[in-house]
Amino acid sequence: MADNLAENGRKSARTPKHWALKDRLLAMVAAAGPGGPLPGERALAEGFGVSRTTVRKALTELMAEGRLTRVHGSGTYVGSGKVTQRLQLSSYTEDMRSHGLNPTSSLLEAAIEAAEPELAALLAVPAGADVLRLRRLRSADGEPMAIETSRLPLTRFPGLEARVGDTSLYRVLWEHYGVELGHAEETIETTLATPADAALLGNEVGAVMLRLSRHSFDTDNRPVEWVRSVYRGDRYKFVATLVSPREVE
Amino acid sequence: MADNLAENGRKSARTPKHWALKDRLLAMVAAAGPGGPLPGERALAEGFGVSRTTVRKALTELMAEGRLTRVHGSGTYVGSGKVTQRLQLSSYTEDMRSHGLNPTSSLLEAAIEAAEPELAALLAVPAGADVLRLRRLRSADGEPMAIETSRLPLTRFPGLEARVGDTSLYRVLWEHYGVELGHAEETIETTLATPADAALLGNEVGAVMLRLSRHSFDTDNRPVEWVRSVYRGDRYKFVATLVSPREVE
DNA sequence: TAGTGGTCTAGACCACCCC
């Protein structure tokens, strides 16, 4: 068996210099240990006999893989690996705590907007209806991790804008409106950090990100929120439990 | 409310030239229409009055976002957007068909290996036990989309290596071994295309990819397979349905 | 063979951090 190997040699797996460099850099990463510093880019370029551009390309890739972090005026350091977050109907706070991290969340913005037609359809309100837009910066152990923008229909949750603060949004929904989440549709894709993302997350523009879009429904199947989040691709992975259709019933 | 805006101006959202370029390129994309060609990189550089390096950086980002595809000796073309795949215990084939795409799958490799300790633990077999490794290239409408590597315990499925072919693996498991999948744990994260990935997928080395790792169990809760896949980040997004713990019971 | 994208270089200048 195993010899329809799809033309092994022909489309040769060429290894660019920047890719090969990664192995040598990884050795330095191992030597430096967690959080340890690497030599500067100019020193690396000279040491490896390549251009600084090539070194930077290799470093950028290692950063995207979560092996390194770069701090602008300061230096390049060994990264702290990825955190696994479960895709579930629970709060960010609980989730981080279960990983032994200290989660914080700062409200960047809370504003009322008129629903665009698309958003209106998602939230089952008339176009132009009042919608509360919440924008949060999520951090863990002081490091910015994700930016999350939620939209909720104020027609269903009158006065909600005055009740959002540091407490869990889902708790507010339950205690003040008797609403409990039943299910959600969550989409995951890759995206790149915009200048605004990069400024908030201490990232580079164009850094690899994971974009999640969540459409949540209550136990009566009515839409509750529409959330778009970007998570640092070098710090996060997500895990979901899939069940057989027969098991759900 | 809404004025703990986290120092709006200070960490200024600088917009690099390559990022600004994207808007102008996007206009050309809209004009060219689906599949249409863009001018060559040298022409773009001259036209926009920037270096070819900067043009390439912008093009690379647009490619990562699925707006463009580049073909080596040929040119740059308007991309075809992302396909949404549902995270569920179903076959790739069924999933693609439901999107009106014509899925194909070629077996790159089928080999027997001795289970490393980690893999052995995942498959609940003794270390060193025979494991069948299957490597497939998944395509849709002729375009390579994903590389999938599955490992199954041959101790549980004797003779499986002779039964894998073009039929669905899950069908073989059911018809010959009476095994049906019950649930799976699926992890999603970003990664970059290795030289081998790039050669198979017609990609660039370092292109943004989605890595999925699936650990599948049968209806008796015994592990059935361990699968690692890489999907082109510019072509795929995934969607999962989340249910409240109370609903599952 | 001519044109396209893919890789790499050497060097410049800017923005930021730390002393």
Added chain:
DNA sequence: GGGTGGTCTAGACCACTAC
């Protein structure tokens, strides 16, 4: 001020495609 990362340039050469 001196060092670090971030951006950009102009140009060279290679690999691949199309003719």
